[in-house]
Amino acid sequence: MAWYRVQRTAADQEVVIAERESHPRSHVRRKMLILWLLPCGITRAKAATIAGLGRATVQRYVAAYRHGGLDGLRPWDVTGPVSDLASFTNAIRASLTAVPVRTAAEACDRIEQLTGLRRQPTQVRTFLKGLKFQWRRIRALPVPPKKTCPTTSGSNGSSWTAN
Numbered sequence: 001m002a003w004y005r006v007q008r009t010a011a012d013q014e015v016v017i018a019e020r021e022s023h024p025r026s027h028v029r030r031k032m033l034i035l036w037l038l039p040c041g042i043t044r045a046k047a048a049t050i051a052g053l054g055r056a057t058v059q060r061y062v063a064a065y066r067h068g069g070l071d072g073l074r075p076w077d078v079t080g081p082v083s084d085l086a087s088f089t090n091a092i093r094a095s096l097t098a099v100p101v102r103t104a105a106e107a108c109d110r111i112e113q114l115t116g117l118r119r120q121p122t123q124v125r126t127f128l129k130g131l132k133f134q135w136r137r138i139r140a141l142p143v144p145p146k147k148t149c150p151t152t153s154g155s156n157g158s159s160w161t162a163n
Contacts, residue, residue, distance in 0.1 A: 061073060
């Protein structure tokens with residue numbers, strides 16, 4: 001099977017040049033970089049090396065361009081897994097803001113009471129970081145003693161006192 005030669009129109013070329021540098025999404029800029037390199041006589045393997053991608057990824061980009069044009073390269077429909085806790089986000093945030101917990105284990109227990117879902121501390125820490133909660137270390141503040149030290153009878157008459 002022969003390679004598909006990437007041939008762009010003048011209008012497509014202007015769009016590729018503009019979006020290669022200034023598209024808000026980095027993955028679209030990377031795709032436009034590949035589409036900009038290929039008609040310049042660079043091999044797909046070399047274009048993949050320049051962009052920091054694999055050759056198979058470049059092949060997928062070319063196939064997407066062949067089937068859908070520039071609009072075939074722009075969509076990004078990647079969604080990761082959604083936690084079961086996501087539907088309880090507001091209740092968890094309100095509960096932990098009203099009465100903070102001291103440990104991840106306490107957070108696990110509180111979340112289980114609120115939602116009925118048992119999660120391990122590592123998963124709860126990750127979820128709470130996503131909610132912008134931070135672990136704050138609390139230490140006891142040293143309190144000076146209330147009684148004063150006895151005055152020493154030194155030559156200058158000074159004394160040490162604890163405040």
